[in-house]
Amino acid sequence: MTDQNTGAATPVVLVTGPSGAGRSTAINVLEDLEFESIDNLPLHLLPRLLDGPGLDRPLALGVDTRNRDFSTAALRELVERLGRQEGAELTVLYLDCDRNVLLRRFSETRRRHPLAPAESPEIGVERDLDLMAPIRELADILIDTSDLNVHQLRAEIERWFAAAGSNRLAVSVQSFSYKRGLPRGIDMVFDCRFLSNPYWNKNLRALDGRDPNVAAHIRQDTRFTPFFDRVVDLTRLLLPAYQEEGKSHLSIAFGCTGGQHRSVFLAETLAKALADDGQQVSIRHREL
Template sequence: MLEAEQKAVPAVLVTGPSGAGRTTAINVLEDLGFEAIDNLPLRLLPGLIDAAAAPRPMALGLDSRNRDFSPRALLDVIDMLSGRREVELTVLYLDSKPDVLLRRYSETRRRHPLAPAESPGEGVRRELDLMAPIRDRADILLDTSDMNVHQLKAEIERWFAPEGRALALSVQSFSYKRGMPHGIDMVFDCRFLANPYWRPELRRHNGTEAAVQDYVKSDSRFTPFFTRVLDLTRLLLPAYREEGKSHFSIAFGCTGGQHRSVAMAETLAKALAEDGLQVSIRHRELQGQRKK
């Protein structure tokens, strides 16, 4: 008799710039039943997961203060964990506006870890530049700029509370010039649609704006394409939810990642949100612009 296949253990890797709320998020996940481990050296993570005695969800806190931190090293760890069948990895990136991070440091009078002998503003700038590749790789990106501790707690619970948790859905756009994003479940190419770039009055705008969306939708191929993508998504999401998947990502690509892919992502996300699904939008070429 064949043994039942072991269910993948959820692991949330929590990262982001110092001051964006990573410690709060780790504490909330621990309260939700996750085994929380913060600031463990990167080289020890694979062995830690191998040694886990029970299939308990894990929350792993990492940022630039880790002893052996580097963007490449962290991306390598993410790639390694994403390739393991026994682990279901979600990269949670907590972000915040530079002026908000600076204000938080000024209020606490703390020294920034990347600029201990310089101004906090210099440290904030360095860390945001350092963390940019990790931000691009995140599955869930939360901007905490306008959140207090209680609001951040509620947002984390909305994504990760085990009781009755909905499938977290991410809809993204990207440019093929910069390559496909990692960790995407479904990818659709939008380069066959009418391109607003060739309209001078639309070139400097993007697909989050109504004029660009209307132009893309005026292409006779848009409606049948969108309808089929929406129907396919509605068909697949319940099946993935039944399999225990906690996060599903859909990406649309076009040449520059500014117009067609953005318009398609916005339109699909709106339709799925109207279905009552939990949706996060991310536009990689628009500096991670998103809405929920």
């Protein structure tokens, strides 16, 4: 599936998350950004939709536990299939929210929870979060809406996805642990397990890569500066090329043994360098 006007891959955004986290708002914002929006289509029909004629604009697909044929396994399989879809550039947008905030939202609106229509909202929220937990791990972009109002969520969605209709590239920098495997949908991966590990310093073990003491420990490794300088130079070289290809989102990940110290520090440091360059950057630490 390609853009009929340009021949470039068509952006496809799968919007998901627990009920009450803001999925409907996100779909509406994407529609305002000239996405074609389709909400709550049965999962088994989505592949047929994408196998059809090419689209002339980006596509936003809303999916959550209210879908008629929803199951965690089916949604995971759909994400994997869409990720392999030729001519489509898939982004999984997961809207997360604290369980207490979700409960308050349902209480304030006096809505029944779709997973517990005859029971308490607490039961519905717990069921929903349990079902969606494996999907959360597949997210390319994760937005926590716990402290966001409608206007702030709109601004956050626009910050990420206005790029789909323009030439601006959104960059996501992530950290992860190799023990849990590579994150899904990563474009560039750097292994930093060769750097000195703060874990073996008992004073640093309980801290993470955002702590200045951990940062100082890693910077003392003589291999850090030449490695990081080359990563920054490579990233700066590639970003304009990706933009010219019409790519709207680039994911960069750093991995270490536990995903707590070295990869977190590298992700934070690269994100700051790119932000200082004027790039649109977000950070995600999977293991934190």
